[in-house]
Amino acid sequence: MPIYEYRCNQCKREFSHLFLNPKVVSQAQCKYCKSKNLTRLLSCFSVHQTEESRLANLDTSKPQGEDYYKDSRNIGLWAKKRMRELGVDLGSKMDEIVEKGRTGKILEEFNK
Numbered sequence: 001m002p003i004y005e006y007r008c009n010q011c012k013r014e015f016s017h018l019f020l021n022p023k024v025v026s027q028a029q030c031k032y033c034k035s036k037n038l039t040r041l042l043s044c045f046s047v048h049q050t051e052e053s054r055l056a057n058l059d060t061s062k063p064q065g066e067d068y069y070k071d072s073r074n075i076g077l078w079a080k081k082r083m084r085e086l087g088v089d090l091g092s093k094m095d096e097i098v099e100k101g102r103t104g105k106i107l108e109e110f111n112k
């Protein structure tokens, strides 16, 4: 049974939601104001995800919230996935590139 944590974009409160049925995950709504305008937070459960599965779950076509980029791990992750999608094979240079990503330089280079 997945437990997800959300922040409501309407009333700004955070709450966790236990889904008894995984099929209704997309129907999550705020406990307080019933808004469906929610941001899913990284919960303690997702720490156990491998980087591969975090990459797989990351949708680079959607802008991530400001908070997302406050976690420097996510910046590197986003960059990795984005470059895979662009067909850029960086091999062992990846770590170096990810370091650049953490300092924000990577977006300058790849947005040219």
Ligand SMILES: [Zn+2]
Residues within 6 Å of the ligand: 008, 009, 010, 011, 012, 013, 030, 031, 032, 033, 034, 035
């Ligand atoms: Zn709310």
